[in-house]
Amino acid sequence: MITGIGGQDGSYLAELLLDKGYEVTGVVRRSSAPNLWRIEHLLDRVSLRPGDLLDQLSLMRIVQDVRPDEFYNLAAMSFVPASWDQPLLTGEFNSQGVTRVLEAIRQVDPGIRVYQASSSEMYGRVREVPQTELTPFYPRSPYGVSKVFGHYITVNYRESYGLYACSGILFNHESPRRGLEFVTRKVTDGVARIKLGLADHLSLGNLDACRDWGFAGDYVQAMWMMLQQDEADDYVIATGISHSVRQLVEAAFGHAGLDWQRYVRTDPALLRPAEVDHLIGDASKARRVLGWEPAVGFDRLVSMMVDADLARLGGAAGRVR
Numbered sequence: 001m002i003t004g005i006g007g008q009d010g011s012y013l014a015e016l017l018l019d020k021g022y023e024v025t026g027v028v029r030r031s032s033a034p035n036l037w038r039i040e041h042l043l044d045r046v047s048l049r050p051g052d053l054l055d056q057l058s059l060m061r062i063v064q065d066v067r068p069d070e071f072y073n074l075a076a077m078s079f080v081p082a083s084w085d086q087p088l089l090t091g092e093f094n095s096q097g098v099t100r101v102l103e104a105i106r107q108v109d110p111g112i113r114v115y116q117a118s119s120s121e122m123y124g125r126v127r128e129v130p131q132t133e134l135t136p137f138y139p140r141s142p143y144g145v146s147k148v149f150g151h152y153i154t155v156n157y158r159e160s161y162g163l164y165a166c167s168g169i170l171f172n173h174e175s176p177r178r179g180l181e182f183v184t185r186k187v188t189d190g191v192a193r194i195k196l197g198l199a200d201h202l203s204l205g206n207l208d209a210c211r212d213w214g215f216a217g218d219y220v221q222a223m224w225m226m227l228q229q230d231e232a233d234d235y236v237i238a239t240g241i242s243h244s245v246r247q248l249v250e251a252a253f254g255h256a257g258l259d260w261q262r263y264v265r266t267d268p269a270l271l272r273p274a275e276v277d278h279l280i281g282d283a284s285k286a287r288r289v290l291g292w293e294p295a296v297g298f299d300r301l302v303s304m305m306v307d308a309d310l311a312r313l314g315g316a317a318g319r320v321r
C-alpha cells in the first residue's frame with residue numbers, strides 16, 4: 001500500500017513493486033480533477049482507494065479492507081516554500097498524518113511493516129558535515145519541523161508498540177517526473193523552453209544553496225530494502241556529493257549548448273524566509289546494512305531531465321509554431 005502513489009516517488013515505487021510481483025494499492029485523496037499523470041501507464045495494474053491523511057477513518061478502513069504486508073507513507077505537503085503559507089495544514093499532513101497512519105496500522109494489524117518518508121530538510125542549519133543518522137536536527141521551515149515530528153513519532157511507535165516502522169531520511173532526489181516547482185525541474189523545464197524558443201529567461205532564487213541530489217528511481221529501491229530486513233531501523237539515503245544551484249544551472253544549460261549567464265535572472269521574491277544552505281549526506285549505514293548504492297550520478301540525472309523536457313516540449317513547440 002502506498003500513500004502518495006500519484007507523486008514522483010509513489011510512481012517509481014509502484015513500478016518497482018509491480019516488477020517484483022507485488023499487488024499494489026494506492027491511497028489517493030479525492031479531487032475534482034484527478035492528478036494521476038505519473039501513473040497513467042500503471043492504472044490497469046494498481047488498485048486505487050480513496051483516502052486522506054487528514055481522515056483517520058478512511059485510513060483505518062483501507063488498511064482493514066486490504067491488509068497490506070507493507071505500507072509506504074509517501075503522501076505529504078512536500079514543497080518547502082508552501083509550508084510558510086500553510087504551516088498548520090503542513091503539520092496536519094506531515095505530522096499528525098503520520099500518527100494517523102501509524103495508529104491505523106497499530107489498531108488494525110501491528111504486523112504490517114511501515115515506511116515513513118522522512119527528509120534531509122530536518123537537518124536544516126546543519127550541525128555536522130556530512131549528515132548521518134546521528135546528526136542532530138535543526139529544521140529551518142515549517143515543512144522541516146513537521147517532518148521531524150513524523151520521524152520521531154515513527155521511532156516512537158516502533159519503540160512503544162514494537163511496530164516494524166522505518167524512517168528513511170532521504171536527501172533530495174529528482175527525475176523527469178519531479179514537480180515543476182522544485183528547482184531541478186524548474187531549471188530543466190526552463191532550459192528546454194529557452195532552447196525551443198518558448199521563453200527568453202528563467203527567474204531563480206538563491207543560486208548558492210547546495211544540495212545532495214540523486215535519482216528518484218534509485219531512492220525508491222532503498223525504501224523497499226528497508227522493509228526487507230530482520231529489524232526495523234532508520235537510514236540516511238544520499239549520494240554523498242553536493243552541488244550548488246549555480247552548478248545545476250551550468251550543467252543543465254550546458255547540456256543544451258546554452259550559456260546560462262545570458263538567460264538566468266535572480267528574483268529576491270524567490271528567496272526563503274530561512275534557508276537551508278548546504279546538505280550532504282553520509283549513506284554508509286545504508287551501504288553496509290542494506291547493500292544500497294545509487295546508480296545515477298549528478299551529470300546523468302541533469303542530462304536525463306533536460307532531454308525529457310526537450311522531448312516533451314518539442315512537440316508543443318512544433319504545435320505553437
Ligand code: NAP
Nearest residue numbers: 004006007008009035052053074075076078117119172173
Ligand atoms: P510529491 O511528488 O509532492 O507527492 C506527494 C503525494 O502526496 C502526491 O501524490 C499528493 O497527492 C499526496 N498527498 C498530499 N497530501 C495528501 C493527503 N492529505 N492525503 C493523501 N495524499 C496526499 O512528493 P515526492 O517528491 O514524491 O515525495 C514523496 C515523499 O517523500 C513526501 O513525503 C516528501 O515530503 C518526502 N521526501 C521527498 C524528497 C524528494 O527529494 N523528493 C526528499 C525527502 C523526503 P495530490 O496529487 O492529491 O496532491
Ligand code: GDD
Nearest residue numbers: 078080119120121171172181182183184204205206209270
Ligand atoms: N524551488 C525553488 N525554486 N528552489 C530554488 C529556486 C527556485 O526558483 N532558486 C533557488 N532555489 C533553491 C532553494 O532556495 C533551495 O535551497 C534549493 O534550491 C532546493 O529547493 P527545492 O528544489 O524546492 O527543494 P528543497 O531542498 O527545498 O526540498 C526538497 O528536498 C527535501 C529534501 O531535502 C523537497 O523535495 C522536500 O520535499 C524534501 O524533503
